[in-house]
Amino acid sequence: xxxxxxxxxxxxxxxxxxxxxxxxxxxxxxxxxxxxxxxxxxxxxxxxxxxxxxxxxxxxxxxxxxxxxxxxxxxxxxxxx
Amino acid sequence: xxxxxxxxxxxxxxxxxxxxxxxxxxxxxxxxxxxxxxxxxxxxxxxxxxxxxxxxxxxxxxxxxxxxxxxxxxxxxxxxx
Numbered sequence: 001x002x003x004x005x006x007x008x009x010x011x012x013x014x015x016x017x018x019x020x021x022x023x024x025x026x027x028x029x030x031x032x033x034x035x036x037x038x039x040x041x042x043x044x045x046x047x048x049x050x051x052x053x054x055x056x057x058x059x060x061x062x063x064x065x066x067x068x069x070x071x072x073x074x075x076x077x078x079x080x081x
Numbered sequence: 082x083x084x085x086x087x088x089x090x091x092x093x094x095x096x097x098x099x100x101x102x103x104x105x106x107x108x109x110x111x112x113x114x115x116x117x118x119x120x121x122x123x124x125x126x127x128x129x130x131x132x133x134x135x136x137x138x139x140x141x142x143x144x145x146x147x148x149x150x151x152x153x154x155x156x157x158x159x160x161x162x
């Protein structure tokens with residue numbers, strides 16, 4: 001697994017953590033974030049390299065700031081990489 | 082200009098602000114971040130919707146955390162949107 005894949009995995013795990021804390025299903029969350037269900041599933045599994053616009057939609061749907069989302073991403077990245 | 086374009090513009094302006102504070106040319110910075118010069122120029126002008134992996138490369142090349150980059154992005158977004 002190269003560094004790119006690891007970054008996508010870490011991002012997906014970060015998003016999943018916040019989503020599960022809110023107790024929303026992946027399917028409902030994807031609809032709320034206006035992302036296709038399979039695309040969003042791929043992001044959470046770390047199979048997709050999401051774009052800025054998708055990342056903003058995810059943070060908005062989680063009702064957290066981008067700063068907050070990436071604070072957690074930075075923590076998980078330090079632990080893994 | 083729709084919301085997607087605005088988000089890309091805000092991101093580009095945020096990156097440019099940090100890069101200019103470091104007093105590095107766009108060309109040198111792109112090489113350092115291992116991004117193609119024209120792709121990076123497009124990001125700064127808000128013409129590109131950068132991926133997570135490119136965003137991480139940019140933050141690393143700026144020697145700032147993702148959290149710090151997006152704190153400034155959030156501030157600029159609140160001012161504009």
